[in-house]
Amino acid sequence: MTFLMRVRMPDAPGTLGLLAAALGSVYGDIRGVDIVGHDVDGTVVDDVVVALPSGHLPDALITAAQEIEGVFVDSIRPFSGTVDRRGQVQMLSEVATRRRTRAEALDKMMTALPQTMTVGWAIVLDSDPVTHRIAASSAAPADNGKTFDFPLATEARILHPDIDTWVPESWTVLDSALAATPVEGTSLLLVVGRPGGPDFLLSEVEHLRQMGTIVGAFFA
Secondary structure, eight states: OEEEEEEEEEOSTTHHHHHHHHHHTTTOEEEEEEEEEEOTTSEEEEEEEEEOOTTOOTHHHHHHHHTSTTOEEEEEEEOOSOOOTTHHHHHHHHHHHTTTSHHHHHHHHHHHHHHHTTOSEEEEEEOSSSOEEEEEOTTOOOOOSOOOSSOSOSSSEEEOTTTOTTSOGGGGGGGOEEEEEEOTTSSEEEEEEETTOOOOOHHHHHHHHHHHHHHHHHHO
């Protein structure tokens, strides 16, 4: 099994090495690390993809990590991909190449985006003439069939189902974290979900906004 751990640790030389050694002591094999944020208290937030042999419990990874002073595991969940930010370049290149056939470009984007942003699924909605789904990744949940005659999000932000009452219940299963961004210059909205968390950091929402800006430039 492979797991995605969100870990908070001191932003100090050698801490990541200590974490690698600790996870290795319980047979955890780090497959990728992505720095997703820095806190004002000098803490760095990393997403760490760890493979664990069959028969070993993920709780052992949490225990081993938190034996290091100052290290805290925010969350851990099964994750089938890898941290592949470099894959975003290839994905955007493919979108740009297919920009004149938007449906094909979006299908390519939906295939690659979940892995490159460590999310479980992605959906693209179009608000013209009414809001409806036009593309989705293979793991994306179903909609509830409702349509709306207004944009559902006008800026990049975290979605809160208790406030954003338009969010289908099927999107919230497994306590999913949700975020969305308009695709700049178009009627499109990109929505991403992370079943089981962790919650999206502001740095990740900004990353999503930038993605919407770049993709929007291709379709302008």
